[in-house]
Amino acid sequence: MQTNLAEFIRHTPDGAEADAILRKCVHCGFCTATCPTYQLLGDELDGPRGRIYLIKQMVEGAEVTRSTQTHLDRCLTCRNCETTCPSGVQYGRLVEIGRKITEEKVTRPFGQRLLRRVLASFVPNSALFTPAMRLGQHVRAFLPKKLRDKVPARQRPLEWPVAKHERKMLMLAGCVQPAMMPNVNIATARVLDALGVETIVAAEAGCCGAIRLHLGYNDEALDDIRANIDAWWPYVEQGVEAIVMNASGCGATVKEYAHLLRHDPAYAEKARRIVGLTRDISEILPEFEESLVAVTRRRAVHTVAFHPPCTLQHGQQLRGQVEHVLAALGIEVRLPADSHLCCGSAGTYSLTQPTLSYALRDQKLEKLQAQEPQVIVSANVGCIAHLQSGTSTPVAHWIELVEHMLYA
CATH class of the missing domain: 3.40.50 (Rossmann fold)
Structure with missing residues (x-):
């Protein structure tokens, strides 16, 4: 993808990074097939390829509109598209640059500004x-x-x-x-x-x-x-x-x-x-597998459904480790058919985009519960809380299951 950066960003670190990322995109569209919001909404601009075009237009000097900001807001930053992309486009970094530009050039409605300011001040502050x-x-x-x-x-x-x-x-x-x-x-x-x-x-x-x-x-x-x-x-x-x-x-x-x-x-x-x-x-735990197997004992939970968080499988590109550890301890781990897709939690997304967030949660839970697990396990606090809010099946962090096998 050829770019011609506008003057406001041409000689900046963000401009250099955006230019390098955009030039890797070959418009193939493979990313749309694994984008949760595109699957829900069916709008090209609510998929990675469409958002990349919007960001390209921004960095080339096109007007930045409230509509552009909305399409970027709807992105979960799940980075599933990065796993899918055959060209290695670092979409997560690009969308953060795009969001930074929209925050500078577009004034949000007061309600949104207030909500985001409260979340940014309150949630990370443990004293509050x-x-x-x-x-x-x-x-x-x-x-x-x-x-x-x-x-x-x-x-x-x-x-x-x-x-x-x-x-x-x-x-x-x-x-x-x-x-x-x-x-x-x-x-x-x-x-x-x-x-x-x-x-x-x-x-x-x-x-x-x-x-x-x-x-x-x-x-x-x-x-x-x-x-x-x-x-x-x-x-x-x-x-x-x-x-x-x-x-x-x-x-x-x-x-x-x-x-x-x-x-x-x-x-x-x-x-x-x-x-x-x-x-x-x-x-870390696979390095201790033999010791871990030696000190754990079988418990009542023997079948779990695992939801791999996007930040684990796409953000950190870590796949299979949790399943391997639990399997070594005698637990059957079942992955749902859509295990690559986001559950809709995505940090504060469930508060800023509740309709999309809960639609994704319900889809995810349907697939997880179809595995008939005793417990649903995941690896991120946000995913666990979000999934638990929609089901009576216990949802826990997988490390809690390992600890239970050691001490209960």
């Missing part, structure tokens, strides 16, 4: 989010269904392991997971403890940056990222083996830190080091 979630869980039975769907039932916290081990790994606790599903982090630490690894949580580390980044608050997102690097750096210098991620959405973002800070002389090299250490828990 945690007490609000606790209150919501306390009165959950009395909440309207739409609000109750966003408030998972309160978990009874497991005990954090206290043993010290020579092997140490950092773990990102995250901004919403400790309040919504604290046992995901605790289960991760307990599994690693059983394998002789101590889990460290840096107190000053917070949101990975994804929420503000995807809502268009780029400078604030970069501040979140720098704060995490600062919090982790003393431990990196002390020689931690890895930075463990158990929320695939966070993992996908942290693995982009080097790219996001590539022009920051104070943080570029540190960011590259952080990316090199960052690993999803599904990347």
Whole structure:
């Protein structure tokens, strides 16, 4: 795809990146076949190829309209199109550039501006989010269904392991997971403890940056990222083996830190080091497979349906690891026919695009429940909460299942 960048973006990092990405696109349209919003809406402009054309027009100086912004807003950033694309188009990075331009050139309706500002200020701030979630869980039975769907039932916290081990790994606790599903982090630490690894949580580390980044608050997102690097750096210098991620959405973002800070002389090299250490828990446990099999015991759950989050299979390009670990422990893992498609959660998407989000959730649950599982498992807090809101079948993080086989 040939481009002729407009003056406003021609000599900028975003312009150079957009130009390089656009030139890889050969208009083949394979991406439309795996785009969830195109399948729902049937509009070329609500598929990757159409959105790429819109972004091309923007960077070449065409008028940026509210309609353009709407089509980009509807994108889940699931990056399924990247997995499908035979030309290696980095669509996820391109659409973030396109969204940045629309935020600069288009004024949103007041209601949207308010919602997005509240989400960007409230959700990543655990000092605000945690007490609000606790209150919501306390009165959950009395909440309207739409609000109750966003408030998972309160978990009874497991005990954090206290043993010290020579092997140490950092773990990102995250901004919403400790309040919504604290046992995901605790289960991760307990599994690693059983394998002789101590889990460290840096107190000053917070949101990975994804929420503000995807809502268009780029400078604030970069501040979140720098704060995490600062919090982790003393431990990196002390020689931690890895930075463990158990929320695939966070993992996908942290693995982009080097790219996001590539022009920051104070943080570029540190960011590259952080990316090199960052690993999803599904990347770590296969190394301990023999030990894990030896210390686990069969439990009542023997059949699960697995929803691989987009941030795991498309964002991080990690496929098969979760299934392999669970199968090694004697659990039958069933994948639905549409396992490559998004469940509709997509961070704050269920709040900013609820109609599309819930339509995708219901489609996903139909396929998952057709597998007749005892439990549905996934690997991202947002997916788990979103799916659970539409079914009575238990939905859990797969690491919780592993922990149960160790200690129950």
